[in-house]
Amino acid sequence: MTVQAEAPASSADTARARIRELIISGDFAPGSRLRERDLSQTLAVSRVPVREALQQLEAEGFIDASPRRGATVKQITLRDVNELFEVRLSLEVLAARLAAQAAARGQSSSRLQQMMDQAEEATLRHDHAQIPLTNTALHAEIVAMGGNSLLEYSMKPLLGRMQWLFTLTGHRDPQVQCAEHLSLCKAIYDGKPDLAAALAFAHVELGREPSLQGLAGRLPES
Template sequence: MERTEELIRAGVHSGAYPPDSRLRERELAEALGVSRVPVREALMRLAAEGLVELEPRRGARVRRLTLRDVEELFDLRLSLEVFAARRAAEIVAGGGGHDGLRSVMAEADAATRSADQAGIAAANTAFHAELITMTDNRLLQSSFQRSLGLMHWLFRLTATEHGAAQHRTEHEQICRAIGDGRPRLAEALTYSHIDIRREPVLRALAKVLPAE
């Protein structure tokens, strides 16, 4: 079941299933060699991530990503992740651990060394998701869940070799601030890490994405 979800997600990220294209259960099941049940469940989970839209009596289709989506994603991340980084550092300062964040950093290191663009995007997404997880705030996690698919998609669309190394360095700085239990530094580094990319990302994507 998880494998089916991973394959469909990868198809969306790679462009094999283009934006606005229909995702028909029978065709996907035949192509992936599974029954329609895991396909249906995978599409529901991908809809929860924001990659797929489910329409009554019409089935599923790949979401059409727009510049407005990207703008709103940056706004959401600045609201939620900056708070999460500060809270994570506070938890560590109070005696908590950050093993999950260090584990994600190890995955990012391996992907960056091997120039695995898909692995880099996955590790980057996992890093930001782990910040949210560290807060142990269920409502925050639920609110953030729907942006994960869009975030991963955005990382794939804007991936560059230089960008991967820069992301890794900035993630390491955030990880260190959290590990040292320094909330204000973790907050500032996370804000800068996200906000500094807004303008160049939007400028680059303006060439390929519609405004609305």
């Protein structure tokens, strides 16, 4: 059987990923204007894919757009963070359950194990730039492993916001998060849906209060 190579990313996808990266890193601060011409020059692409990228990032909640001001980086608030946790409590619990059910049916968990290894390595290195990236990739793989295309489609725009949250909450102990991830992944490898769902719920809920407390004073209420 011939394995088809993945289609190369479009210019708009590449521009979106780069702009999102600059927003998450803080290079593009909340409230700063994003001008198509400047972005086109910075990213060395035409204005058409930049325009498409900005439209996608608005849909994902990274920018605000208005006819008068154009595109500006969204100011994330404590309310936004809390709402993200509420949605994660539903979708990620379902994702963990479905992934464990897939493992119980004999589906390979090798890719999830690879993502967990990378996240653990980044944690052990105290690589604070890579930890949010690898943790986000781990959560994305749990969703993908479940094989539910609608859930994957629903989670796709949230994963970028999760990476943004993980970057903002770098003050949290990464060792604790890594230990929770290891327990969750083991339940998935072992094909235990109820345990995986319970651990996913606990993992998300245990992170809510420390995240909100750590961001209080740094982010506006709403």
